[in-house]
Amino acid sequence: MSQPVNEWPKTNALHHATHDDAAPKQPALQNLTRGIVFWMSFATQSNSLMPHPSITHSSRIVALFQALDERRLSSCTVGLSGLLMNLPINSNPSQRATILGLDIGGTKTACVEGARDAQILQRIEFPTQAHRPFDEIFPQIVQSIESLIAAAERSGRIPSALSVSIGGPLKIEEGFLINPPHLPGWHQLPLKARLVAAFPGLPVYVEHDGNAGALAEFHFGVGRDRAALQHLVFLTFGTGIGAGFIINGRILRGATDTAGEVGHWRLADDGPPGFGKRGSWESFASGAGLIELAAQMFPSRWTPRTPIAALVGAMLDDDPQALQVAEEAGRWMGRGLALLIDALNPQVIVFGSLGVVLGERIFAPARRVIAAEALPQAAHACELLPAALGKHIGDVAALMAALSDPAIQLELSERGAPPSQIEHHTDGPVQRPGV
Numbered sequence: 001m002s003q004p005v006n007e008w009p010k011t012n013a014l015h016h017a018t019h020d021d022a023a024p025k026q027p028a029l030q031n032l033t034r035g036i037v038f039w040m041s042f043a044t045q046s047n048s049l050m051p052h053p054s055i056t057h058s059s060r061i062v063a064l065f066q067a068l069d070e071r072r073l074s075s076c077t078v079g080l081s082g083l084l085m086n087l088p089i090n091s092n093p094s095q096r097a098t099i100l101g102l103d104i105g106g107t108k109t110a111c112v113e114g115a116r117d118a119q120i121l122q123r124i125e126f127p128t129q130a131h132r133p134f135d136e137i138f139p140q141i142v143q144s145i146e147s148l149i150a151a152a153e154r155s156g157r158i159p160s161a162l163s164v165s166i167g168g169p170l171k172i173e174e175g176f177l178i179n180p181p182h183l184p185g186w187h188q189l190p191l192k193a194r195l196v197a198a199f200p201g202l203p204v205y206v207e208h209d210g211n212a213g214a215l216a217e218f219h220f221g222v223g224r225d226r227a228a229l230q231h232l233v234f235l236t237f238g239t240g241i242g243a244g245f246i247i248n249g250r251i252l253r254g255a256t257d258t259a260g261e262v263g264h265w266r267l268a269d270d271g272p273p274g275f276g277k278r279g280s281w282e283s284f285a286s287g288a289g290l291i292e293l294a295a296q297m298f299p300s301r302w303t304p305r306t307p308i309a310a311l312v313g314a315m316l317d318d319d320p321q322a323l324q325v326a327e328e329a330g331r332w333m334g335r336g337l338a339l340l341i342d343a344l345n346p347q348v349i350v351f352g353s354l355g356v357v358l359g360e361r362i363f364a365p366a367r368r369v370i371a372a373e374a375l376p377q378a379a380h381a382c383e384l385l386p387a388a389l390g391k392h393i394g395d396v397a398a399l400m401a402a403l404s405d406p407a408i409q410l411e412l413s414e415r416g417a418p419p420s421q422i423e424h425h426t427d428g429p430v431q432r433p434g435v
Helices: 012-019 027-043 057-071 134-154 191-198 209-220 287-297 308-316 320-344 354-358 360-373 376-381 390-403 406-414
Strands: 002-004 077-080 083-086 096-104 108-114 120-127 157-166 204-208 232-235 243-247 250-252 348-351 383-386
Touching (some): 108 134, 134 191, 157 191, 209 390, 308 320, 308 354, 360 383, 390 406
Parallel strands (some): 232 348
Antiparallel strands (some): 243 250
């Protein structure tokens, strides 16, 4: 299943409902407007809160404003379709709304606070310790988020949502982790439900890290100055390897949210173990795969327990043996990329994490394989690029699950956040103004 990269409606009707200078000044109505935006954020977390789950976000909000316009209600309770909704109201609307983000990888976890324009306001990082049970790590996550909230409130900001970027396989809407290979202690985990229970005052959004990275680069990275960009592939290239696809301006998740699990592809009959089998793309071309390759090629120097940072450091120092490992990994990277290029015909393939760090040490051998194996016209049309967001790609990706929700967009714009580069449209090609 593909979904529009931006799913919120054109803003004309809502703009007039919330910012019409000719309308009577009604503080109660303005506060209620903010409450509606808050309520919409919560309501999207549970279909049981809505009388008609098939109604879109836009029609829900428009219906609410129509009811307000007809009734000129000044109380804090609105009746709609027989449903009474007690709406939370921000007591200090001058506070700036922000988003909390979690970037959870197999090696490290980053907790961030960000604005609507993806500016990162504060950040906490700690090792994920992925082999430990989730219940042993979760208290540190909660403590870090609480620390961000406290610091934000001291600075006059109020977080409006909690957004998560994490590798799969997972059920995105439920925020349920199935069996992510890079997080062995996190299998069969209702992550979203755990976060909702820990932070009942915040709506929680979860997105596959490949999709989140694709959205981040599309809106704030390589896509900022490319108005014609419609076909983008993002590769996480961290501890594991996953992908996010934007095709015809739409994020592609697939029937079971596994469209980006390219690390599971088998590229060889044998090879290092990765993603549950030998010879998978992840076993050759990921952080864990680099270690496995190094241990096979130079067993007297590296073992499967060698830290990724140590091997990558040697590559950056142009160590001859380390560069041989990078060359071999780059060739396997190219084999997988050639399949992606033939199948999806993207304009750009963007690399996060290790792609930013290693650059041409991986890209150069990959390009040679692509030139030999991919369709020439498709290969010629595709650029290989490190993430334009650089080392900040994970932090910005952590915000994207929430930033993609129209209710959160309205809440941020209503409460003084800076303008976003995410545009409002529902169908057709993506139109981005010049930046």
